Amino acid sequence: MINRLRGRRTSALVYVIWGYIIWSLVPVIIAVIYSFNDGRSRTVWQGFSFRWWWQDPNASVFQSSEMRNAIINSLVLAVATLLVVTPLGVALAIGAQRISGRGTNVVQGLTSAPLITPEIVVGAALLITFTRLFTAVPLGFTAQLLGNVTFSLSSVVVIVRARLVSIGPSFEEAARDLGATRWQALRFVLLPMLWPSVMASLVVVFATVIDDFIITSFLSAGVSSETVPLRIYSSVRGGATPALNALATLLVLTSFTVLIVGLFGLSTWRKRHGERGGMRAALADVTRMSS
């Protein structure tokens, strides 16, 4: 009886879920398809071509200097943020997990606050700071880098701390019992075990930064620091050509490439180190941010 009832409810929900999946993905897929439109329009199909990808000598994604510029800016910003935020975040995670005494609350509060502060607040505050207080920091790449590191630092901390909790102190204690110094235990036992969380945070931070709009936009300084999302934002309305769709498609492809490489990396690591979970655990690592 119960099973039959449950079965019926489930089947009704299957339609809902398929409906949702279609609703959430089809518009994007259409936008991708229109990047191959032969005409200037982003809404009326005029035949298939690679005109807006590379054939048009000025306006296509790979030929337009502005679009290429935006792609390069996006990639450079994302990689630079990773380089700064990863060591900073891992150290902070270890420190915040184990710190005691005075100042603990400050550290805990500071590391969790950016996670739930809306970006516009962070962006606006940093804009004011860089234009009025820390005026030595020029708007543009430097400010965008500092802003993105600030905003993504907490996600690294959360991901790494979750891993620290699941590892527990016993491995390090064992190493210490065997004569390792505290530093050696950290370096040769703990850090290698943190690797999956580091990898997950690399993926998450890369995707966050490359997709970031608000902070990057508030802290930009004109075209020299225009990233892909900024470019999309400024030209969505009006007469932009399907090259814009192509540019957006590239952005999505980049995120997914990083995600998939990250997922395979994580599940391979898990397999090699005899941890269970495989793909699903890897997915959980990467999406931990959301839950």
Place this chain on the structure above:
Amino acid sequence: MRRAPRLWTLFALPGTTWLIALFAIPFYAVACVAFGTIDPIFRDAVPQWNPMSWDFTQASQTLASLTSGPLRGVAIRTVVYVFCAMVISFTIGFPIAYFLARHSGKRKLLFLALIIVPFWVNYLMRMLAWVNLLSSDGLFTRFMRLFGVNYNWLDGSPITVVLGLVYGYVPFLILPLYATLERLDWRLIDAARDLGANSRQAFRLVTMPMSKAGLVAAGILIALPMFGDYYTNDLLSRSPSTEMLGNQIDFFLNASSQPQNGALLVIVLSIFLLVLMSFYLRSTRQQARQTTR
């Protein structure tokens, strides 16, 4: 580990310093601009770094504008839009998260993957997709014309803005909802059913109370960015009649010569959101307690 706290302090030091300098101090800078004075020539803000001599005249003017002046409409509209978007998001998101959490068939991983996909598609790309569909010769507009619906979706329509918010943020709701519901002890629900509760009763009396904290937390997680959103609105409407608080902050800080108003609105928004955040922290703590119990 307690014997070497200094080492761990050293580890936490760079990150903490960073956050003090670039997260905490900026809030102080915002206050200094908001409560500073105004340059007589450029009408630009002159920050007052000494809190003892903060000037609140401009602040009280902006507050008055929010409660009874031109900004009142913006404030009310922001709350109404976010509320509507939240209701619709839950209506869509909850059944899906529920299904995912209860379903354990072979296709679960496929569903999960497909539902995570929009999470990884750039927000602006998703808005771009809808701008294309909704423009006057867009596919969706043309499709709706077949049914006699001739509507200017992109010309200052509140419906478009609210639906845009839903479309933008619902993926961010589904995942945490799913995580909450998956953690539930479904045996309790089965037990309720076995004890004679019908499915609605079981849902109301068992599922809801158990997942309430998680639902609140997930809801707040998308309400926070929605309250500060301005680009959804900008891309889908760009009309004064759908202007939200985020648009005003963006306008004052990025497109006007009066940043002190923007700084004040940031403070107002932060205080308002602080209340939501404390709710969030309470619910997550509650949730943590529930799951560890």
Place this chain on the structure above:
Amino acid sequence: MTTSNFRPMQRRDFLRKLAITTGGITVGGSLLAACGGGSSTTSDGLSIGTPQNPIKLPVSTDPIADGLANESGTLEILNWADYMNPESIAAFETKFGVKISTSIYDTEEAAVAKLRNGTFKPDVILGMTDTGLAKLIAADILQPLNKSYIPNFGNVISGLRNPYYDLESQYTVPYFLYGNGIGYRTDVIDKSAFAQNGYEVLWDTKYKGRLAVLDSYRDTLAMAIFRNGGNDANSSDPDEIKKAGEALIEMREAVNPKVDILGYQEIPAGNRDIQFLWSGDMFTAVQYLPEGVDPGVLGFWYPETTVTKNDFMCITKAAKSPVLAHQLINFLSDTDNALLNREYVGYQPALETITVDMLLASETIPESLVDALVTPEKYEIGLAQVTLEPEVDALWLEQWTAFTAG
């Protein structure tokens, strides 16, 4: 400070010249000296020139020396969107072996604010007008020009070689001319709709949701003043300013307008029927018509009471490539280059060598848009728009904020 019914001498003269379209007699100097072209610095320190009271702007540094070599590398431009032909950019890049990178601004006041706080650090600014010039000077952002690098300055419309906002053209060289008016779709709105107080059409609920006004508080509020029967584009009367703001709010309630400068894209795309905009936008719009659409769908109503003006090019004090910056100004003031630039931008170059008759003869102006051309007669009727005193400016901004806050 300003009165509504001034008839600037130098302006009328320039128009006469434009009408005759030959010769190169400079009008400004002597006449203006006769007008007592002293400075009209306000107590706050803004140097505001008006047609009645032209100003020689203060100079705090010397122009660059003569005969310097061109820099290499990148020339940074701050410009409106679509306000320079990509082909002109390419031509300049090829000629001087440099790269041009362009940052975009949407509103003049935001551009001034961002130039002040260092967000924008361009070498050259294109398209600024005298509503922002006094602030740029007060903020010490511009450097005086060395005209020896700009031999083409002689091509500039003679009456604008010594403009009231910058006597002796120390800082600025005119770029384009335009007047404010209403662009519309002729397939939706008939010309006759504008027969009586054409501004009222912007309040007509028939075009609800298909209508926009400029995202420029000076232009759009001035338009509301004209609609209310006023004729002072620089009004300092609090009552008149307030009534203009109320008229805009009335418009907002009635027709749900958009506030942006995208009319030149949205009208040809068919996304909106009517917008208050700069006349040149409608020529730009021709570019944006979908393939196969007759340019005749684009119409323009040129109001009797409206603002006509020119914008200009100037160089920042912090320019990294000041010589190249001068070269760009000279390049764009060359007749052939200006014509190439106009092909894309659509606006009328402020060059004496490019006349209205010549543009009409070129057959690049659709019949329906002939009204959008700024003829000497129209320029004569047009009102000037100047930087406002800070206290007055605050009144304008207050009304604008109330309007845009919806």
